[in-house]
Every structure is written in structure tokens, then in C-alpha cells.
Amino acid sequence: MSRPSPENRAVPPSGGDAEKLLEIVLRTVVELRPQAAEGLHVNLHSMLDRDLGIDSLARVELWSRIEHEFGVRLPENLFASADTPADVLRVLHSRPGAEAVRPLPSSEVPVATGQTPDTARTLIEVLEWHVHHQPQQPHVRLLGDSDQTQDISYGALHQGALAVAAGLQRSGLRAGQTVALMLPTGSDFLHGFFGILLAGGVPVPIYPPLRLSQIEDHLRRQAGILCNAEAKMLITVTQAKLLARLIQPQVPSLTRIASVAELSEGGECMTPVRQPDDIAFLQYTSGSTGQPKGVMVSHANLLANLRAMGRALKVGPQDVFVSWLPMYHDMGLIGAWLGSLYYGYSLVLMSPLAFLARPARWLWAIDRFRGTMSAAPNFAYELCLNKLADGDLEGLDLSSWRLAFNGAEPVSPETLQRFAERFVRYGLAPTALAPVYGLAEATLGVAFPPLDRGPLIDRVQRDAFQTHGNALPAEADSSATLRFVSSGRPLPGHQIRIVDGSGIELPERSEGHLQFRGPSTSAGYYRNPEETRRVLRDGWFDSLDFAYMAGGEVYLTGRAKDLIIRAGRNIYPYDVEAAVGNLPGLRKGCIAVFGSPEPATGTERLVVLAETSEKDAAARQQLQQEVNRIVFDLTGVAPDDIVLAPPHSVLKTSSGKLRRAASRELYERGEVGRPHLAVWRQLLRLVLQALRGHFGRGWQTCRAALYAAYLWLLFWLVTPLTWLAVAILPRQRWCRSFTRMASRLFLRLAGVPFSVTGLEHLPSSSVSVLAANHASYLDGVILCAALPPQFSFVAKRELAGQWIAGRFLRKLGARFVERFDLQRSAADTESLAEALQTGQPLVFFPEGTFTREPGLRTFHMGAFVLAARAGVPLLPVAICGTRRVLRDGQWFPRRGAIHVNVCPPLLAQGPDWMEAIKLRDATTAALLEHLDESERTRHAG
Incomplete structure (x- = not known):
């Protein structure tokens, strides 16, 4: 969209002193910072120095223009004392014949450009801003199973949320208490989430079961989250209420389980005042571990991240976001819904199950509603490649899709290339593909690629990278290479650094721990100070991911944690290992669960490696069936491979801890169950590998320290x-x-x-x-x-x-x-x-x-x-x-x-x-x- 030059911006002939003054200020700022003109918002309470970057010489020019265009001479002391345009306006209003000076509340402050709630300090104020300015404007378009749509306006969202808030307050909810929200994608979730906020509570989204028949087991797995969050209430579907009460004895804080309909039966809500540093919601990073971690996302964190992402992506009311992402996941909750709420663009929302059952619905929804933005994990793009025939796509038009975000799990360069090659014939611009990086601890976004650039893939020398962690560029004809996808550059106002194990920052193209900081960075984990201290030091948050920087862009290389990402779902191995280890016939404590990359599907294979002494074929088959059942019940997905191995196949440390990475390497080499090498040969190989790696990296660290x-x-x-x-x-x-x-x-x-x-x-x-x-x-x-x-x-x-x-x-x-x-x-x-x-x-x-x-x-x-x-x-x-x-x-x-x-x-x-x-x-x-x-x-x- 073209931007008029400052010279061509006409001053409103009769718009009043405020509008005229803001136009002069805006024109001066655009001349100073033309690169920031897109999305620049100036109001009477904008700080001249901090918000607009007007230094002393620019202020001299601004004063000259104001005096010339208003035909006045401003007092000399105003040059140093004025902090905002409102200070200047008061002096202008005090001149003879002008209107009387009066304080301007924020609701009456005219905005020179754009229609976004830039003065909002909390998520509640964002919604109230839209209710004040455009209550009837459609906000969310829910896409049902039969492709029928249900529009929810800003006013309707607010009214529905107020009804829920009144019910929560009648039930005794006090400001700052947590309320768990276990609901599928739909209007109940939207009303429930904002209802908790309007009542003064803290929402805790947790994912619902795939099938109601699994609700009891599912809720039992959620008891850890509910206990850690000290949830006062649980909002869920009516059908789940009776079964949900089974876990109340395990959660002492839980006093009521109710549906949105029950809470909305009438009454008035008194909305408490919330501050920017108050927690907006808790985002739990695990749903199945014994020690769940709830990321504390404040209102200030959230708004800072939304504003930074909007600035990087140049979003506006003209955009349309099409999403099937689950609302309990930060990419669906923040990236899709709350992003659309802040910037006022339309959100087309469909159920995750609708996509999984029929992936073509996602693409056809982008076509039908002329979607400009959408996001998905890598497996979703791979699913579209593998499951959709050409006949399913006949007539499809993806030319409106300008940003196709790929995040939340490792991004495959092969998937990006194949998706671009196949769907370019349907109007998709290859530059629309945008691999991104983010995590809940940063609210959501951390790094985004430049617009209209497309994916950037780095080929590095395999030996140098695996031995020394140096991502040296590979020759074009080299076969011993690794490929990594750029996730782009840090968001405006945010920083990324790569450090070694001692916390010392590494130079470019050196792999290390990715750390980040900025206004979006969470203060840590709810009621978990030990884990917070482990990852948050001096304002830098350790992502527990490995990466390197090159040309100012970040390349993710692996995870320092044992998290397995399977089809977009986070699976933590230790719970699965403990459950499978209880099966008779398997050696307890000798079970390893890990993820193995699967290029064909664009995601990770879930592998269960279990030791057994059982020889009978029928008994082994029965064991495999039992392992499959337990894993599916616990995680919601079936394992891709179950390997029943002889004793001593699962590798361990000398202290008895599982060596999952080493066991995965054994599995990927196809050596599980093979006769072991002689002990001395195994020891020699391990010693040589360890010496090679430690000497290379240790010598680099020693040289750097000596030089410093x-x-x-x-x-x-x-x-x-x-x-x-x-x-x-x-x-x-x-x-x-x-x-x-x-x-x-x-x-x-x-x-x-x-x-x-x-x-x-x-x-x-x-x-x-x-x-x-x-x-x-x-x-x-x-x-x-x-x-x-x-x-x-x-x-x-x-x-x-x-x-x-x-x-x-x-x-x-x-x-x-x-x-x-x-x-x-x-x-x-x-x-x-x-x-x-x-x-x-x-x-x-x-x-x-x-x-x-x-x-x-x-x-x-x-x-x-x-x-x-x-x-x-x-x-x-x-x-x-x-x-x-x-x-x-x-x-x-x-x-x-x-x-x-x-x-x-x-x-x-x-x-x-x-x-x-x-x-x-x-x-x-x-x-x-x-x-x-x-x-x-x-x-x-």
C-alpha cells in the first residue's frame, strides 16, 4: 500500500486545533523516521522524545512550524517543558479568542493515523476500545462442520463475557484467582476467556479431550496443572461436568465446575481494575508431565508482543486470518485470536478436528474468505502435501495468502520447498512461506523473517558442525552437508543471543544455547521459583533450544530438552516411560521413549524402545498391543514404532540415568538388538568420540578465554x-x-x-x-x-x-x-x-x-x-x-x-x-x- 509523502498530507481545513497540531507533529516525525511511518500513531499524549524520537534540533524545527502555521509565538520555557502535544495544545488554547482549556481524557484523544488501541494497557482495555469504536463490527467468524458461519461482533463478545464474569463473581471468584478453561474452539471459549478477565480472574487454558469417552483419564492427567495453578474453578462442557468432579479431591483449591451456559444465567459484573504487570493468563508448556510449568504472561508482555509482531508483519484491518489452531496453544490463542482482536482484522476460526479430518478445508477456507494470513506447524503443511489429491484442489485460489507461518515444531526445508513447488500453481507466492520462532516464555513471537523474502535455507559442513558446533557454509557441490532454516530476525525491541555452557556469548555461526530478552519476556513460571531461576538470569531467558546466528538471522538446530513434538503435540518421555514400564513382561526402568525425525511426514516419529526377555511370538505381539494402548491413552497419539529389545539394549549412564539421545542414535543406525561390540571396543569408541568433541569445543573455549x-x-x-x-x-x-x-x-x-x-x-x-x-x-x-x-x-x-x-x-x-x-x-x-x-x-x-x-x-x-x-x-x-x-x-x-x-x-x-x-x-x-x-x-x- 503506497504511503503519501509528508508534503502531500493535507492539513484538515476545519478539523480543530488538536487535529491540526497532530498533523504538524506527524509530518515532522515522518520526515525524521520515514522507515517507521507505516503503522505510526500519534496522539496528544505521545511523548515527544520517548515515543516519537524528537530530539532538540527536531524540536526546534517543530516549534518553528507550529508558530508559522498557527500564527503564534510560543513561550520560550515551553520549548523545554513540553513533553507531549497536549502541553502545546493547552498553550494554543490559552491565546485570545481560542476555546477554553480543558483536560482531554484518553477516550477523547484523536488519533492521527490508524485504528488500533495504542493507548491500551491491558487486554481488557483493548476489547473495550473496540466496543467503544466499532461494537457492531464482526470480529470472529466461526466456521462450523457444514461450512455455515456464525459471526461474533466486538459488542457481542463483550456482552457474552460480562454474563460469564457475573456468574464467576456470584460463585465467589476474587481478583487474581485462577480459572481453568477446558473448552473446544467456539463461542463458549471466547466468552469464557474474557469472562474470566472481566471478573478479575486469570484464565488457564488447558486442552480438551479428543473424545468425551476419554474425559476421566484426560482430567486425571490435568490434575497436575490444576494443582499447580491452584485453580478456583473449572469451566468445561456440560457433558464433562459429572466426570470432572472425580478429580476434585485431587485439587483442593477447586470449588466449582460449571459450563458457560450455567455461568451466564444473569446478574451484573463489577470489573476490577487490572494493571499492566498483572498476569493476563497462564500458558502451560506441558499437559502430561508430573511437574507442569505455567508461564506467567502479563498484560504488558502480551501487548508488547502483539505490537512488535504487528510492526514486523505490517498487519492492519484489511487482513484476514484463517485459523484451525487450538485455542489452548499460544500460536492459536495469541497469534490468531488476540492478534486479530488488537489490530481489528477478521478472524475465520475453525475446529482443529475439522482440519485433521479434512485438511483441504483449511486451504479452501483461505480461498473462500480471501485469507491473507494463516499459521500451522510443519506437519500440517506436510499433511496437505501427502493427503490431498489434485482433484481435491481443482479451482483453488491461494493468491490472497501473503503470510503462511510455519512454527511450533522443527521446520523442514524439504517441506517448505515441496509446498512452494506444488501450490504455486494455485496462486501461492513462494515468498509467502514464513518460518518463525517463538515460545510461551516469550509470550509468543521471538523472531520473524523479512516480509516478501521467502524461506532462507543455510547449508553447512556436516563434520565441522557436529564436531565443533561451527556452522561453516558448505560448498555448492558438497554432499556432506546439513540444512537449517532461518527463523528470521528478532522482533523490534527484542534481542537474541547465542551463548556457550558458561553463559559467554558466541560469535556468529557458532552453535550454542539460544537466549532472548525484551518486553515480551515472561517473569517466569507460576509457583515454580526453582525452574524460573534455572532459565532466567540477568533478564535473559534460556529457551533450552540450540541455535546459531548468521547474517543477523537465527537458525534453530535442536532442542536441549527431551520434549518430543509429534503432529503438533508436546510429549514428554518420562511419563510414558513410567507407564509403559509397569507392564508385566517388560523390564521396569529399561524403557526409552524418544522422537526420531521423519522427513516423509515433516514431523517426528514417536518411538518406544523397551527391554524384555520374552521370546514367545504371541506374547511379544500382546506386549506391543498393550504398549500401543497405554501410549495412546496417555498422549492421544499412537507410537510410530515399538521396539522390543533384549536386555541391556537401552543405554544408560554410569549412575543409571537413561541416555535417550544415544539410544535414539542406536535405533536410527539399526543397531538395536544386534550383538554388542566387545566392552573394550565400545569403551574405546566412546572415549575417542568424547575426546574429539570435548577437545574441539574445549580448546575453542580455552583459546577465547586466554585471548580475552x-x-x-x-x-x-x-x-x-x-x-x-x-x-x-x-x-x-x-x-x-x-x-x-x-x-x-x-x-x-x-x-x-x-x-x-x-x-x-x-x-x-x-x-x-x-x-x-x-x-x-x-x-x-x-x-x-x-x-x-x-x-x-x-x-x-x-x-x-x-x-x-x-x-x-x-x-x-x-x-x-x-x-x-x-x-x-x-x-x-x-x-x-x-x-x-x-x-x-x-x-x-x-x-x-x-x-x-x-x-x-x-x-x-x-x-x-x-x-x-x-x-x-x-x-x-x-x-x-x-x-x-x-x-x-x-x-x-x-x-x-x-x-x-x-x-x-x-x-x-x-x-x-x-x-x-x-x-x-x-x-x-x-x-x-x-x-x-x-x-x-x-x-x-
């Missing part, structure tokens, strides 16, 4: 001597020359490959401004080593007051600017202009600061406004490699090459604001052209 220690020792030797020499030397030029020499010596002794190109672009006689990207603490050292000694650095004023850093920088002729006091910041800008007029060239870091995330941050306008006003050339300077050597927040430097490129000079065509904007954009383009791929990712995204 050497680098810091070198730093603390060179730095004090440099500081002392600069403090003693009487002339500024001598100080600069000595610092340049010391910086080059430090890099040489550190063994850092360092190179500089483009120095010929520096003007020999005229004054200039240099604008460099900022990625690391090393950038200042690098520029001292790279540039001739006539440049003055522009630094933040806080450093001027420091005795060590301030004295050093002043002796080098650094210029200081204020970052927080707006009036002083503007004054400092004038001081810099005077320095240019006296012939002093300046070096700026326009980003102002740096973070550990790759990519360029939004530029401040100081360097570009000064260069434009003074009419001097501006030279972009691209610094490559410093972030990899020493990343922010990681005091563990790594060896890497650093290169500095001085780009050709740019010259503004005039002194005004728009020419400064053009100069900034040209600088951005020049830097992006010379930065490596990993440093371009954020700006490109």
Missing part, C-alpha cells in the same frame, strides 16, 4: 600510559598524534586485523563533518587510529565532568553537547557551529549511543543540520567489525577483523531543514552500503 584475558591486560597497560602522556604533553596536536600512535599500537599488539580505506576522500584544506556508525566501546579507539589527528570528537556532556575521561577528552579538543537539557542542547549546537566556522573539523556518532543489537539506530539531526547550515561537506564513516569484537553488555572480547571506510563527501544543497533530512538519508544509505550484512539488519527490518 590478554586483551584486557593489554588495555590496562596501554591506557594509563596514554592518559599520562596526553596529560603531560603541552600541545593539542601532539596529544592527538600520540593518541593515534597508541591506538594503532594497541590494535597491533592485540592481533586485530585493522584496515582503513577512503582516506583520500578527506578534504585537505576545507572544513568537514564526519558521521560514523556506533557499535561498540572500541569505536573511539578505532577512529583515533584511523583518522588524521586534526579532528575533534563530539561527546556527551556527562563525560566532561569526569576527572579521568573529561581531562583526557578536553586535552584532545573534544566538544561536549548536552543530551537531556533541551535549551542547553540547542546552545551547544550553536557552539559547534562556531567551531566549524573557525575551521575545526568535527566527528559525530549520530546514533548517540549503541546497543548489542546489530543495525543502525535512528540518527540524531545535529551533524546534518550543522553541515547543511555551514555548507561544509559531510563524510560518512563506516566502522565494520567492532560489535563482533566487543559487543555491548558483554565484557568478553573476541578476535575479529575491523575495517574503516571513509565514504565520498556529501554536500547539502541548502541550509534548511529538508536539506538536512536529505543529507541524513544519503548518509544512512552510504553507511548501509559499506556495512556488512549483520550490521544492516535492523535498519533493513
